[in-house]
Amino acid sequence: MERRPTIKDVAREAGVSKSTVSLVLQGSSLVKSETREHVQKVMAEIGYVYNRAAAKLRSGSTGLIGLVINDLRNPFFSELAASLQRSLSQQDYAAVVANTEEDPALQQKMINALIEHGVSAFVICPTYDDSGQTLEPIARAGLPAMQVFRRVDNRLDKFPFAAPDYAEGGRLATKHLLEQGAKRIAFVGGLDGRPVTQERVSGYLKVMEERGQQSVVLTGAATRQFGREQAQVLQERFPEVDGVICFNDLVALGLVASASAQGRVIGAELRVVGVDNIEECAHSAPPLSSVSCRIPEFATHISDTLLGWLNQGPAPAPDVRTPVSLMVRASSGES
Template identity: 50%
Template sequence: MAKRPTIIDVAHHAGVSKSTVSLVLQNSPLVKKATRTRVEESMQALNYVYNRTAANLRGAEAGLIGLVINDLRNPFFAEFAASAQMTFAEHGFATVIANTDEDIDIQAQVIASMVEHGVSALIISPAYGDEGAVFERIGRAGLPALQVLRMASADTARFPFASLDYEAGSLEAARHLVESGAQKIAFVGGLPDRAVTQERMAGYRAVLGDRQPITLLGRPTRAFGREAALRLSADRQGIDAVLCFNDLVALGMMAGFAEAGIAVGRDIALIGFDDIEECALAFPKLSSVHCDIGAFGRDAAATMLAWLETGERPPERHLSPVTLMVRETSGRKVIP
């Protein structure tokens, strides 16, 4: 007796994922018309018969991806989440997104809920403080899970890590400031003893060489940036340039320097990190390390799709390139 065709046979015949076939069978509106037609033609060609009872026993969440983000209020992480979600939607996958607000207890709760509801895979930008415990639960569930932007579990063989080359960006930014004539450069923002802070300082430290770094570390927010700028305005210590942990800190510093009567781009050079949309809209326009977080989000989703559809496991560690966008705060002087 010939083997009865399965949903996997249909997926291979149509050139789509098993989850996409499942969505077609569920009449999901997420599937494009052309894709639906191709899957239905493959079902007909293979004489595939849908066993609804068996499908109900397996669960109906085969096309669902969990996206767990540490801080959706930050435009950088919001852009990542939106780009990843749209990529999944284009391939027929629905996405459930959770904001953990840097709370490891909330993170554990939402991941447990996603696992219980049968997500097919997880992409996680972990909250600070998690030492990988939540990944053990994911491992027991046997789900593909990708760590992005921050590493919580060192077991990258099971939980691959993808991020951006922050050290290279920091190096390029610091070199640009030196080549532009800066003599004394400070690094502002970022919490101490955090890997991402050290990565974003690494290139800066390398350019300084034997010189002592000047750092004002703290929460990477606009409020902290403004406070740091006011402190530097009161006691400049000869500082003529600042490299910031992120754009939020840099934008806050621009406000603080303006309050103090210090012209950014003339009296002091300033560079942010991430290159969120507001950098090109600020006055003066803010120089920043461009991370192309939108492309990174699309690539992370594509990596997960390949893992699900072909079994192709991502590399244990991958860093996407970054580039420096030189604008008015560190380039041409536009403020009289």
């Protein structure tokens, strides 16, 4: 059996030092482009394959990042996981994804299992756990971890938090509906008392107060079924409502389907805006306006921040909000 080529072999064939080959493998800007190309050509010619896992182990890092996601059946969180995985891979880290299905007990099992398998750090979009112990195993292990979208631990020096600027998203959506001619606007969805619900509804409430308008807030599960049910509630209890901002796109899609079945013309008689801008928004009937969380950009921010922290860089800011934008489509009366 032939021996696998080593860095020494590459250095000898290329006529450079071992340290130069190492710098090429690390993608260092200290190596001239001509030298890099020459070394890479030699690697290909002699069949050298970089054992990145061994290198990570030698440096004390496995190169694995645990992504603990609350519900991968929701297309928004699937996009988040895929974008984070892609962004981490571009920096030579691999993501290990755990879906907790909004189950606190399963979440604890997944976190413990990932720690046992030696992940170097965590990104966690947690399910809610009233025990207050969600992140305690990570704290005991001394691993860097960032909370995203939901905050369940207020020790932000240990577990910094980042989320899109949902308050701004609510302001953008409310102002848009008013500009489109809506006279009475409601906010639908989101569990009552949850910080993420309070943040998403806050922008709406602020604009309504500024305009001297009465608010209508119907809280509940962030699901299509809840959206379908609330279309009936709006028709029976608030028939004057002609504009709706939904907690997320799933609620909005359910509400649009049910309101359409009632005979209401979406985009004219009833204007609807969701939040998250999942792929389905552009293909629904009618296409759904939505507040975009700009997930690819968000994922890049999170991976850059976490890996910088992991590699002895500065500690992340404790609480960060990233930009959002409004994607206007026919459901809100696109002109």
